[in-house]
Amino acid sequence: MGRIPYWNISYGILIDAFAIPFVALFVYGMYRWWKLIRQGRARIRPDFPGKLGPIYLRALFTKGILGTKIYKKPYTGIAHGCLFWGMVLLFIGTALVFLNVLFGVPVFNGIFNRWFMSFTLDLAGLAALGGLLFLLIRRGFFSPERLTVPKERNGFISIVILLGLILVTGFLAEAARIAYNGTDPGAFVGNWLAQNTPLAHLAAGSITPDVIAGTWFPPLFGDTQGWLVFHQYMWWMHGLLALAFIAYIPYSPLVHVVLAPVNAALADPLPGPKMGVMDFSSFEDEEAEDTPPLGAAKLTDFTYKRLIDYTTCLWCGRCHEVCPAAQTGKTLSPKGVMVTLAEYLQQGKLEDESLVDAVSSDAVFSCTTCAACMEACPVCINQPKTIMKLRQHLIMERSEIPELMGKAHSSLELRQHPFFGTGAGQKDWRKDLEVPIFEAGKTEYLLWIGCSVTYEERAQKIAREMVNILDHAGVSYGILEEARCTGDPAKQMGNEFLFNELAEQNIEEFSELGVKKIITLCPHCYNSFVRHYSKLGGVYEVTPHSVFIKVLMESGKLNLTKSTKTICYHDPCYLGRRNNILDEPREVVSSIGELVEMPRNRRESFCCGGGGGNYWAEEEGTRINQVRTREALDTNADVIATACPFCLLMITDGSKKFTEEQKAFDIAELVSMQLKDD
Numbered sequence: 001m002g003r004i005p006y007w008n009i010s011y012g013i014l015i016d017a018f019a020i021p022f023v024a025l026f027v028y029g030m031y032r033w034w035k036l037i038r039q040g041r042a043r044i045r046p047d048f049p050g051k052l053g054p055i056y057l058r059a060l061f062t063k064g065i066l067g068t069k070i071y072k073k074p075y076t077g078i079a080h081g082c083l084f085w086g087m088v089l090l091f092i093g094t095a096l097v098f099l100n101v102l103f104g105v106p107v108f109n110g111i112f113n114r115w116f117m118s119f120t121l122d123l124a125g126l127a128a129l130g131g132l133l134f135l136l137i138r139r140g141f142f143s144p145e146r147l148t149v150p151k152e153r154n155g156f157i158s159i160v161i162l163l164g165l166i167l168v169t170g171f172l173a174e175a176a177r178i179a180y181n182g183t184d185p186g187a188f189v190g191n192w193l194a195q196n197t198p199l200a201h202l203a204a205g206s207i208t209p210d211v212i213a214g215t216w217f218p219p220l221f222g223d224t225q226g227w228l229v230f231h232q233y234m235w236w237m238h239g240l241l242a243l244a245f246i247a248y249i250p251y252s253p254l255v256h257v258v259l260a261p262v263n264a265a266l267a268d269p270l271p272g273p274k275m276g277v278m279d280f281s282s283f284e285d286e287e288a289e290d291t292p293p294l295g296a297a298k299l300t301d302f303t304y305k306r307l308i309d310y311t312t313c314l315w316c317g318r319c320h321e322v323c324p325a326a327q328t329g330k331t332l333s334p335k336g337v338m339v340t341l342a343e344y345l346q347q348g349k350l351e352d353e354s355l356v357d358a359v360s361s362d363a364v365f366s367c368t369t370c371a372a373c374m375e376a377c378p379v380c381i382n383q384p385k386t387i388m389k390l391r392q393h394l395i396m397e398r399s400e401i402p403e404l405m406g407k408a409h410s411s412l413e414l415r416q417h418p419f420f421g422t423g424a425g426q427k428d429w430r431k432d433l434e435v436p437i438f439e440a441g442k443t444e445y446l447l448w449i450g451c452s453v454t455y456e457e458r459a460q461k462i463a464r465e466m467v468n469i470l471d472h473a474g475v476s477y478g479i480l481e482e483a484r485c486t487g488d489p490a491k492q493m494g495n496e497f498l499f500n501e502l503a504e505q506n507i508e509e510f511s512e513l514g515v516k517k518i519i520t521l522c523p524h525c526y527n528s529f530v531r532h533y534s535k536l537g538g539v540y541e542v543t544p545h546s547v548f549i550k551v552l553m554e555s556g557k558l559n560l561t562k563s564t565k566t567i568c569y570h571d572p573c574y575l576g577r578r579n580n581i582l583d584e585p586r587e588v589v590s591s592i593g594e595l596v597e598m599p600r601n602r603r604e605s606f607c608c609g610g611g612g613g614n615y616w617a618e619e620e621g622t623r624i625n626q627v628r629t630r631e632a633l634d635t636n637a638d639v640i641a642t643a644c645p646f647c648l649l650m651i652t653d654g655s656k657k658f659t660e661e662q663k664a665f666d667i668a669e670l671v672s673m674q675l676k677d678d
Helices: 014-037 057-065 068-072 074-103 110-141 156-181 188-195 198-204 209-213 224-251 253-266 304-312 318-322 334-346 355-359 361-366 372-376 383-396 403-415 451-455 457-473 488-493 496-513 523-536 545-554 583-592 624-633 645-655 667-673
Strands: 445-448 517-520 541-544 566-569 594-596 639-642 664-666
Touching (some): 014 224, 014 253, 057 068, 074 110, 074 156, 110 156, 156 188, 156 224, 224 253, 318 334, 334 383, 355 361, 372 383, 383 496, 403 496, 457 545, 457 664, 488 496, 488 523, 496 523, 523 541, 545 667, 566 583, 583 667, 624 639, 645 664, 664 667
Parallel strands (some): 517 541, 566 594, 566 639, 639 664
16 A cells, blocks of 8 residues: 555644644744844955855855764764754655645655655664764763863753654654555665564454564554554654754754854854954044944954854864863863853843953963864854954953063063063074075065064074075075064954054055065964955965975975984964965975874864963963973974974973973974085
């Protein structure tokens, strides 16, 4: 007998009528969230290839719909995938039944019925049930710490019970139908249940105590009519629970099912936090009605996208698990920040300026801006941007900053570099070297030295060896007569005023000199030039020194000998995770030795601890640089290589706890050692 919609159900079409109030509850719940989100600030979005209005199409499909980022943890990812896609397929099947009833769409005929409506939907239900059981067992018996720190989200058990009942009642209703109507080709779960329950024997008139004992469950009713009633109960329960599930979504953690694709579609796909620059022109306009907030003190100071972030957050703790501050005993937990903001939003506390204090300034300034949390987040939340907005408010509105970091900030204001107390002068790094000064119209590349290389003795070797490399390769380059800072430390500390001031001075001088191409020695400088200066009118061709060395090698301008040393490469956060420069430094390292990888590498690299102004910080808990250095030393490599002066300084300091031997070197130092004489 072929499958008949609403078999054994009187007035089955009522289930579709009942859908109206349940869907209305769903729509109303989402509308409530939309009203809250709309109280944030609008923003102007940059153009980007593959964009449709405010939507990034590729991100919508890959990260939003396919959920590719969740599979970074394969077991959990597969379980979520089985549950999500199983439920999606079951929803599609339900919609096809509805179309069959209303319009006679022939979904119960032939091959399509067998392989989709029967086999695929049974497989989908089984996969969803398996994923649900995995997540339940894991949460109940093997729950990782990240789920409970700083707190666990309520509602998980009710979701599991609801979804479990939907799936089980669906299978039982199918089994009852098959037992009375005969085998349904393709419906392997329903067929198996029908053959291993009293239903099949009742239909054949062969029910006995022995048969009952050998089946999965005893009959609940004493005759065939009773089982028909059982089928009706299961059918109605399945349908009403499914509708209740839909209505429940906006009022539960399941709201992420709707908002995660939206959040992914609105997230700028460029790597890193995308901090942008502040426009201070409105502050100078006395007639301006609305000036932008200096950072964020309350929820309404954030954009729509940030408020969607807080609503979408899964509380899964993947950000907490990779955060260098959280993992070394600091006050900061990126999950904790998201939870606090989510609770403020849910409670409607959009104008409550106690938000910053609830997060705490200690937590806000502990962030190294490494963006590991953002990389780990499966639903495209930008945690660093939120933290930086809070930091901007603390420093620009409240003038609050940790003492040591405050000294660096004061030095930036007074001396245009953050290295207070340094004994080095501007020209010390180039003593006994003949380094050309950039000449307008004659010099091709500006070699940007940067403040850390200028004022930290250990980092000065980077510039000296890079000069040797450029001279060896015959590159037309020059430096500025006076050392400068890009302003990046000011931006990381949260002072956008100071960053803009320093950046505009540099842009003005670059314009006078006709600078078009820049080689940087520091990823922080590179990031500022590429991401921020361009928005202030300074557009240049910028190349990190590790990449430039690779270009020189490929063009035959550098001949290198390869040593037998094993070299462990540490990815600087501002080069790798923030700007996706991962392969070029490794190719350079591989050309001069044997590359060794740490367990956490490339975009999952662990921070050295020096970012976000925390180079000038007194750390609580374990020192981040010591954790990273220990990880590097555990590879037993002869040398630790990096391509960032801050990383070099932090790892050099961190290694002192474990060895007296000099282990950390910049790529430029290692390459210079292996140069062949022409």
